[in-house]
Amino acid sequence: MQSPSDDASTTMRNPDLDGDMLREKCGVFGIYGHPDAAAITALGLHALQHRGQEAAGIVAFDGKRFHSERRLGLVGDTFSRREVIERLPGTAAVGHTRYSTTGETILRNVQPLFAELNAGGFAVAHNGNLTNGLTLRRELVKNGAMMQSTTDTEVILHLVAHSKRNRFIDRYIEALRAIEGAYALVSLTNKKLVGARDPLGIRPLVLGELDGSPILASETCALDIIGAKYIRDIEPGEVIVFDENGAQSHKPFAPQAPRPCIFEYIYFARPDSIVGGRSVYDTRKAMGEQLARETHVEADVIVPVPDSGVPAAIGYSRASGVPFELGIIRNHYVGRTFIQPTQSVRELGVRMKHSANRAAIEGKRIVLIDDSLVRGTTSKKIVKMMRDAGAREVHFRIASPPITHPDYYGIDTPDRAGLLAATHTLEEMRDLIGADSLAFVSVDGIYRAMGEPGRDPAHPKFADHCFTGDYPTPLTDMSEIDAPRQLSLLAEAS
Structure with a gap:
């Protein structure tokens, strides 16, 4: 797998000029079976730039090898250059825009993360946050896992790798059963593009199509920029797999009443996106x-x-x-690295x-x-x-x-x-x-x-915990005094 040198020391983090701003989460994108997979992924990430401005990455597969380009900075800082896209050959790719909610802003934390498993390469891009990621990480390290990043997303790689199941999809689902919290995942193997959404649908994920090729993305605006057709939302708790045999949908979790994040509508999603069938604008x-x-x-x-x-x-x-x-x-033209x-x-x-x-x-x-x-x-x-x-x-x-x-x-x-x-x-x-x-x-x-008609306290339809304190999932890691601090890295306002 090709990978760039770690140039984190050459990139300065953007000073916080907006102390009232909530930081975006992350954006994910994936495409399968298209000759311009990496270029299309880069365009999709441009449309998802609002979901994370610290770093961006793409992993592509050419039928024999995986290729990776991950950089700190905006999507256009790296992926608007032809020579970079040419280093990402293949007909399948996954991409990620990042704002860190767990893990430092260093190159080894930039996604998609990649690992060689016994069945082949596996790349994963994650939007969301695991509320038992620290607990799982500690258990994995105790059992011999060697972590290469400080993100909760790497836990998913190790859970898949440690599974004893025979089929990849069974190993993947077993890993999902172990995690708690919010996730929209786009993953790539040497044979499959896989998307997954947490059982409550807290984080969004949509399915589109371009020239017969399936696309997974955080928002519909990423489909619009490439002229792709919106097909549907990935359902809460759904795992969808695309390979040479077509699409297979798995529903491994017991049905639950969805609780999508209400902040997608208030703040995070782009106004021109459609989220959960609703126009954000x-x-x-x-x-x-x-x-x-x-x-x-x-x-x-x-x-x-x-x-x-x-x-x-x-x-x-x-x-x-x-x-x-x-x-x-x-x-709109304030420099990202303006020195004060x-x-x-x-x-x-x-x-x-x-x-x-x-x-x-x-x-x-x-x-x-x-x-x-x-x-x-x-x-x-x-x-x-x-x-x-x-x-x-x-x-x-x-x-x-x-x-x-x-x-x-x-x-x-x-x-x-x-x-x-x-x-x-x-x-x-x-x-x-x-x-x-x-x-x-x-x-x-x-x-x-x-x-x-209003909020039903017994059955709220959205994840509105920031206003109500009604958290929709267990907060396993929050029992530790330092955990909220680790999961909340908003810079102190000057």
Whole structure:
């Protein structure tokens, strides 16, 4: 297997200019039986770039050998170059965009991970997080496993390798039975492309087709970019296998009521994607409409915090009748490795990405719309920016409920002590960010925006634990004091 040298020391991690941002999880992509497998995978990863900007990788198989290219940085930093794609020959490939929720940002943690098993090569790309990964890792190491990375995904490789089953698919399913948490997996062997989704469907995975070749991807936007046809969502708990004999679907788990992650709709998925049969863009507008119905205040203009707050602000404006204005302009060309040499320059970081549109807000009562509030640091800076630009009143509205509990399924949240809503009252939060008023949409309101009558506490239809503390799976590793810290690596806000 071809592999690049470890050049992690030459890549600087992007400074955190957005202290309120939730970090994306990861994006996965796979294709089987296409002569341009690697190039198509690279394009698919471009569309999934929003799900992880730290690293990207592709593993391809040419019928005899596996070939790997994994790099820190954006997809375009590596995979837009012809010579790189030419080093990935073959008709099958899997790819991954990464933001680390477990494991350091070093090259050996970049996916897809690859191992030579007794039946041949095996590559795996994982979106999600295992809540018993540390426990399984410790058991595997105790039994002689030699780990090459610090990611929870490597546990899956070892579980497959240690299985005594004869058929690969049986070994793969046995490994899945051992893991807990959230996962959408795309795997490649010398004969098969395999996709798998956790039994609750927490993480998304869709099936498409291009020129007769099956495609697996985290979101439908990855199908759109290559002109592929959307076929269906991979079902929660489904394992689907593609090989020379066609497709085989396995349902190895007892049926459960699905609980997909509600943050896919609030924040993570691209607005042009369809997730679980719902338009993400339309859903976010509906969340803004519900927010207006629950929390409206007299105002002159509705201003989104770009870009994630735009659909909700459109919905809020439509429901309230107050005009929508781009009162904040985002600079999309901020360098990823911009060096901030002094504290005074670091404090100006928010202005590198966001600038006030004075003509739209001066002398006016404005309602700022954002999709979430985590620490409050960026919100505070944006409120001040609006006041400095002449806004008469600044009302902050959040199109999701207060985040009071950390996530352990692939969203990089702080531990509970770092979540503003977990440690402050609403009035304390309002005072901290400096707004004239602050309000969130209710949990029931989010469900109504999703087309539900409200949240049924006995049978919630979404993984909404960040708002409710109702975690949908066991949290085996969370019994350890340091585990939440290991599973939550959001950089401290400056």
